[in-house]
Amino acid sequence: METASQQQPSQEQVFVRFEGYDFANDETFQSGLQSIVRNNQSKTEQEQKDAIQSAKYFYFTRFVQSFDLAQYKAWCADRSSTVGSSEVTSTQEGGSTDTIGETQAETVGNESIRQIPDNLAEGTPSEARLAPKLKPWEQKKAAIATSS
Amino acid sequence: MFTKHRTAGYNGYAVQWSPFFEDKLAVATAANFGLIGNGRLHILSVGAGPAAGAVNVERVFDTQDGLFDVCWSEVNENQLVTASGDGSIKLWDTTLADFPIQNWHEHQREVFSVNWNLVSKDTFLSASWDNTIKLWNQNSPRSLQTFNGHSHCVYSAMWSPHSPTLFASCSGDHTLKLWDTNSPAPVQTILAHSNEVLTLDWNKYQDHTIVTGSVDHTIKVWDLRRPDRELNCLRGHEYAVRKVKCSPHSGSLVASTSYDMTMRMWDITTGDMIEIHDAHTEFVLGVDFNLYRDREVATCAWDESVHVFTPRCLM
Numbered sequence: 001m002e003t004a005s006q007q008q009p010s011q012e013q014v015f016v017r018f019e020g021y022d023f024a025n026d027e028t029f030q031s032g033l034q035s036i037v038r039n040n041q042s043k044t045e046q047e048q049k050d051a052i053q054s055a056k057y058f059y060f061t062r063f064v065q066s067f068d069l070a071q072y073k074a075w076c077a078d079r080s081s082t083v084g085s086s087e088v089t090s091t092q093e094g095g096s097t098d099t100i101g102e103t104q105a106e107t108v109g110n111e112s113i114r115q116i117p118d119n120l121a122e123g124t125p126s127e128a129r130l131a132p133k134l135k136p137w138e139q140k141k142a143a144i145a146t147s148s
Numbered sequence: 149m150f151t152k153h154r155t156a157g158y159n160g161y162a163v164q165w166s167p168f169f170e171d172k173l174a175v176a177t178a179a180n181f182g183l184i185g186n187g188r189l190h191i192l193s194v195g196a197g198p199a200a201g202a203v204n205v206e207r208v209f210d211t212q213d214g215l216f217d218v219c220w221s222e223v224n225e226n227q228l229v230t231a232s233g234d235g236s237i238k239l240w241d242t243t244l245a246d247f248p249i250q251n252w253h254e255h256q257r258e259v260f261s262v263n264w265n266l267v268s269k270d271t272f273l274s275a276s277w278d279n280t281i282k283l284w285n286q287n288s289p290r291s292l293q294t295f296n297g298h299s300h301c302v303y304s305a306m307w308s309p310h311s312p313t314l315f316a317s318c319s320g321d322h323t324l325k326l327w328d329t330n331s332p333a334p335v336q337t338i339l340a341h342s343n344e345v346l347t348l349d350w351n352k353y354q355d356h357t358i359v360t361g362s363v364d365h366t367i368k369v370w371d372l373r374r375p376d377r378e379l380n381c382l383r384g385h386e387y388a389v390r391k392v393k394c395s396p397h398s399g400s401l402v403a404s405t406s407y408d409m410t411m412r413m414w415d416i417t418t419g420d421m422i423e424i425h426d427a428h429t430e431f432v433l434g435v436d437f438n439l440y441r442d443r444e445v446a447t448c449a450w451d452e453s454v455h456v457f458t459p460r461c462l463m
């Protein structure tokens with residue numbers, strides 16, 4: 001009888017599949033990516049890369065195959081100590097880095113995200129009317145103190 | 149009783165029951181799973197007795213960026229503070245519509261937790277991915293103090309329920325740290341887990357006991373007087389543990405949420421898992437015990453729903 005673990009791909013196979021996944025030609029991912037890029041324009045290059053990487057992880061685990069990010073990072077770290085990390089990242093980014101440039105150029109507002117002004121409320125904030133209430137653990141302590 | 153409330157279009161990050169009103173529940177949410185887009189703070193009123201199951205939306209506040217945490221004020225029954233993905237911290241007054249009454253922006257990255265002082269009640273803490281913790285007073289335009297010491301994102305900073313100056317923090321650097329506001333450096337550091345520590349809470353009935361939850365899937369119970377080893381390691385979650393919450397009603401009961409889509413409850417004296425709530429269909433992030441309806445629990449998840457119910461183990 002086959003066990004469940006034999007039927008499932010190994011963790012490493014999933015990681016390799018993630019890295020080889022064709023994000024550049026996945027329309028659903030690309031449409032989401034555009035808004036991510038738009039919303040991270042003011043951020044540093046590293047932060048933009050991080051946002052894209054998280055989006056890839058999120059998308060892949062949700063729609064393709066789930067895996068544990070911490071274990072993936074550990075696996076990357078193990079591998080980069082033997083292979084050299086720059087090599088790994090450059091192959092991994094592939095076509096999608098080109099798309100980022102294109103989508104940045106296309107940038108025009110995003111209807112799905114509301115612009116909310118950085119205002120403070122008009123009017124006078126409320127005054128506290130209620131005295132702080134004893135928490136359950138404070139009530140129990142008070143009960144013990146009065147009974148003894 | 150099992151009540152389900154939809155936060156349509158918004159994924160749940162945190163829930164907290166009011167320390168003043170037994171029916172009021174605050175829910176911090178973010179659109180698009182907190183990756184991009186707006187945030188929304190929901191103030192709900194949850195019925196009890198004959199009105200059990202009825203949820204009334206008292207107020208919603210929209211924000212530019214996703215909201216990751218919320219905490220009610222301990223001094224004003226209408227006010228609460230939120231933590232944002234854009235690094236801002238906002239103070240809200242539920243009697244005033246649309247905008248916050250204070251907006252602080254000092255953190256350089258996402259703010260992941262806010263926690264109001266339970267004893268002196270005049271300050272609150274924020275923990276951020278910029279590796280720092282900040283101390284605030286609601287009437288001060290700037291933070292009162294910044295605590296440096298973690299070498300990675302700080303995911304949570306929580307006041308001791310027994311001291312006005314003592315608090316604990318946990319971080320991506322795998323540690324749990326103990327701080328006193330009278331000292332800029334941590335007073336104690338515990339290498340708590342073999343991976344990132346996402347959450348912690350203080351036991352309300354045992355002064356020296358803290359519970360932590362980690363990406364390593366485990367929950368650990370610590371006695372701060374014996375930091376070399378945990379008292380107990382609770383195993384059962386299949387993915388990272390996102391939130392742990394010690395019951396305000398019992399020193400032995402702890403609730404936890406996880407990326408395995410469950411909320412679980414544990415008896416920390418025996419180490420037994422005594423409840424699995426598996427009604428959510430996405431990552432479960434928030435959980436809180438109602439302070440004044442002692443069997444009621446609320447959870448929120450990325451499935452855009454809030455659950456309010458009495459767990460079987462409390463029936």
